[in-house]
Amino acid sequence: MMNPNWDKLYASAFERVRANLGNAGSVLLAYNTNVDVLRYLRRDDLEERIERAGRDEVLGYSSELPEMIKSVPQLLGSILWSVRQGKAAELFVGSCRVRFYMKRWGWDEVRMGGQVGIMANLLGGVYGVPVVAHVPQLSRLQTGLFREGPIYVPKFENGELKLVHPKKFSGHGGWEEDSPIHYIYEFPRGFRVLGFEAPRENRFIASADDYNTALVIRDEFREGFDEIAAGVGLAIISGFQALTEDTYREPFGVVKEHLRVLSEREVPAHLELAFTPDETVRREILRLLPMFWSVGLNEVELASVMEVMNERDLAEKLLSSDPADADAVIEAMLKLAALGVRRIHFHTYGYYLALTAYRGEFVRDALLFAALTAATKARLGDVPSMEEVAKSLKVPVGGMAGPVEEALTKEYGMKDGIAEINGYQLAFVPTKIVERPKSTVGIGDTISSSAFVGEFALRRGTQMKRL
Ligand code: AMP
Numbered sequence: 001m002m003n004p005n006w007d008k009l010y011a012s013a014f015e016r017v018r019a020n021l022g023n024a025g026s027v028l029l030a031y032n033t034n035v036d037v038l039r040y041l042r043r044d045d046l047e048e049r050i051e052r053a054g055r056d057e058v059l060g061y062s063s064e065l066p067e068m069i070k071s072v073p074q075l076l077g078s079i080l081w082s083v084r085q086g087k088a089a090e091l092f093v094g095s096c097r098v099r100f101y102m103k104r105w106g107w108d109e110v111r112m113g114g115q116v117g118i119m120a121n122l123l124g125g126v127y128g129v130p131v132v133a134h135v136p137q138l139s140r141l142q143t144g145l146f147r148e149g150p151i152y153v154p155k156f157e158n159g160e161l162k163l164v165h166p167k168k169f170s171g172h173g174g175w176e177e178d179s180p181i182h183y184i185y186e187f188p189r190g191f192r193v194l195g196f197e198a199p200r201e202n203r204f205i206a207s208a209d210d211y212n213t214a215l216v217i218r219d220e221f222r223e224g225f226d227e228i229a230a231g232v233g234l235a236i237i238s239g240f241q242a243l244t245e246d247t248y249r250e251p252f253g254v255v256k257e258h259l260r261v262l263s264e265r266e267v268p269a270h271l272e273l274a275f276t277p278d279e280t281v282r283r284e285i286l287r288l289l290p291m292f293w294s295v296g297l298n299e300v301e302l303a304s305v306m307e308v309m310n311e312r313d314l315a316e317k318l319l320s321s322d323p324a325d326a327d328a329v330i331e332a333m334l335k336l337a338a339l340g341v342r343r344i345h346f347h348t349y350g351y352y353l354a355l356t357a358y359r360g361e362f363v364r365d366a367l368l369f370a371a372l373t374a375a376t377k378a379r380l381g382d383v384p385s386m387e388e389v390a391k392s393l394k395v396p397v398g399g400m401a402g403p404v405e406e407a408l409t410k411e412y413g414m415k416d417g418i419a420e421i422n423g424y425q426l427a428f429v430p431t432k433i434v435e436r437p438k439s440t441v442g443i444g445d446t447i448s449s450s451a452f453v454g455e456f457a458l459r460r461g462t463q464m465k466r467l
């Protein structure tokens with residue numbers, strides 16, 4: 001039976017985080033910002049395209065993803081792969097012809113994209129938390145997607161580093177045609193195509209992007225990082241997912257230097273993981289992990305990290321049930337914690353967990369706040385205002401977390417979502433689930449940034465009161 005207190009806990013967490021967001025301090029967001037164009041897939045259109053491109057060839061690609069997309073059948077086959085599995089995937093599009101094909105196919109919506117772009121608009125544009133963002137390509141199309149609010153990009157003016165709103169960054173950094181565009185093919189649960197049916201709503205992303213995929217880091221961040229870091233109290237890092245064995249070395253040199261500066265200045269940094277197909281890059285990311293205060297990931301990302309830690313059985317176990325088996329998740333989180341990260345935030349469809357090397361209800365409350373923002377993003381495809389976040393208090397908690405809560409209560413004596421495991425605190429929350437979400441892209445970023453920043457807002461708010 002689900003703890004009857006959750007409604008009350010949700011309501012008080014929301015009020016507390018909202019009241020304390022002003023105490024969070026400024027947040028540095030690096031590195032990936034792009035333009036997302038969304039196409040909501042239609043069965044007849046997709047089937048017609050598959051027939052035209054050659055059904056057999058397309059079907060061939062629908063059981064195993066290629067490394068990158070070089071042909072139209074590969075594009076359509078990869079979309080089909082996502083639909084069949086109900087899983088998200090993202091591939092780089094290396095061919096001009098396919099990029100042109102996608103452009104002509106068109107889109108239903110243009111949105112801010114990339115972890116940095118999405119988090120900047122949420123933290124700065126909705127929560128009013130000042131952010132300094134890395135935007136590799138400041139085209140008019142890209143900068144036009146930033147909300148109003150305390151959102152800044154660094155800019156050199158007469159040799160001095162200034163912070164300006166992206167819309168005020170004149171002398172645009174590149175060709176308009178050159179904007180990094182990610183084509184996002186979204187489908188609802190039960191979407192049918194060629195006799196397949198999607199078990200879960202999700203999306204396939206085809207990236208026509210030569211900036212973020214290579215982790216292009218702007219000069220302002222290479223030359224002025226010390227100054228940028230001096231002005232922030234938190235950092236969220238993301239965008240390593242498209243790197244390969246051949247491309248990661250140069251940007252990782254810069255990233256390591258950035259992390260060194262942040263840790264010297266005692267700025268807690270959160271790593272927002274995304275599924276990273278290249279095993280060498282994943283191993284390198286693991287090597288960087290001890291330099292982070294916190295890491296955020298979902299079940300697929302956790303399994304992929306366990307794989308490179310030679311924990312293949314555990315990786316398999318993590319993906320074998322839905323929602324992910326909490327015992328396996330906790331075992332994997334403990335392995336990551338042993339590497340020296342102080343906070344591990346896991347999210348899956350139905351529940352979130354945070355394993356922390358410190359204690360306090362504020363960890364759980366920040367997770368509850370994040371679940372409200374996530375439900376808002378699922379309902380509307382965007383988080384337009386705090387009023388809309390408050391409305392998500394009415395979204396019901398999904399039933400799938402009940403057995404997880406029961407098991408954690410029995411095994412670890414968890415109370416109101418808080419338990420102790422091997423000297424760590426475990427915080428658990430059952431999440432609000434939106435039955436028919438508008439879209440799925442960007443919900444993970446919304447969850448992780450809200451929980452990380454929410455936690456520090458509460459923590460710093462309490463410290464201030466004590467002083
Ligand atoms: P990611 O795959 O990292 O972008 O994260 C997606 C997360 O969004 C999942 O782990 C869920 O916690 C959350 N989520 C997905 N769909 C819904 C939904 N319909 N309602 C609420 N939360 C959702």
Ligand code: GLC
Pocket residue numbers: 032034035036090112113114115118182205207274441442443444445
């Ligand atoms: C990845 C994609 C980007 C999308 C984001 C959402 O970074 O490249 O297009 O907006 O994920 O989480």
